[in-house]
Amino acid sequence: MSTKRTSQALDSTSKAIIEQLQRDGRRSYAEIGKAVGLSEAAVRQRVQKLTDAGVMQIVAVTDPMRLGFSRQAMLGIRVSGDTRVVADRLAEMPEASYVVLSAGSFDIIVEIVCEDDEGLIELLNEKIRKIDGVASTESFVYLQLTKQKYDWGTR
Numbered sequence: 001m002s003t004k005r006t007s008q009a010l011d012s013t014s015k016a017i018i019e020q021l022q023r024d025g026r027r028s029y030a031e032i033g034k035a036v037g038l039s040e041a042a043v044r045q046r047v048q049k050l051t052d053a054g055v056m057q058i059v060a061v062t063d064p065m066r067l068g069f070s071r072q073a074m075l076g077i078r079v080s081g082d083t084r085v086v087a088d089r090l091a092e093m094p095e096a097s098y099v100v101l102s103a104g105s106f107d108i109i110v111e112i113v114c115e116d117d118e119g120l121i122e123l124l125n126e127k128i129r130k131i132d133g134v135a136s137t138e139s140f141v142y143l144q145l146t147k148q149k150y151d152w153g154t155r
Contacts, residue, residue: 010055013038015154017046018056022151025058061150064113071114072142075124076106081133083107089131095123106138 010018016036020027029043036043050056064072079086083101090110091099098111110128114120120139128137 010154014046014050014055017043018050018154019151021047021056021058022153025060061148063145063148065145069113069115071116071120072145073112073114073120074140074142075110075112075128076138076140077108077110077128078105078135078137079107079133080135083133086131086133090128093123093127095119 013036017032020032020035028040029047030040032038033040033043038046047058051058064070077086077090087099087101087108090096090108093112095112095114096110097113098109100109101107102109112120112123114123120141124137124139128134
């Protein structure tokens with residue numbers, strides 16, 4: 001399930017569309033068109049191409065705490081063997097919202113969202129630590145979400 005991502009060259013208009021959507025994902029195509037100098041139909045077509053190509057997603061970003069998921073944590077995982085295989089297994093878990101191969105003291109970093117501490121304990125002991133190749137885990141439990149932004153632009 002691993003996907004190899006390559007950089008896709010974007011023109012200034014596509015970048016401007018992305019930046020408009022990063023500011024407000026509910027903004028109409030007509031409004032975006034006025035801001036970037038395209039018709040509504042042209043914006044719709046470009047947005048479809050960008051989403052089809054995997055350049056961007058348009059989703060509702062939520063606060064897990066307000067939806068009943070009171071336990072979030074970042075897990076550092078050390079692996080013996082092929083890190084890609086372990087990462088693919090982790091990515092299949094609904095509790096995992098972010099899975100990356102990393103360099104440094106951990107081979108994989110995983111952000112997880114659970115309903116409570118019992119859910120975190122269950123996830124660690126019954127799922128994650130039972131994956132072949134997981135050598136050790138370290139949990140960094142979130143106490144408070146202070147900032148979560150996705151508007152870094154396209155530079």
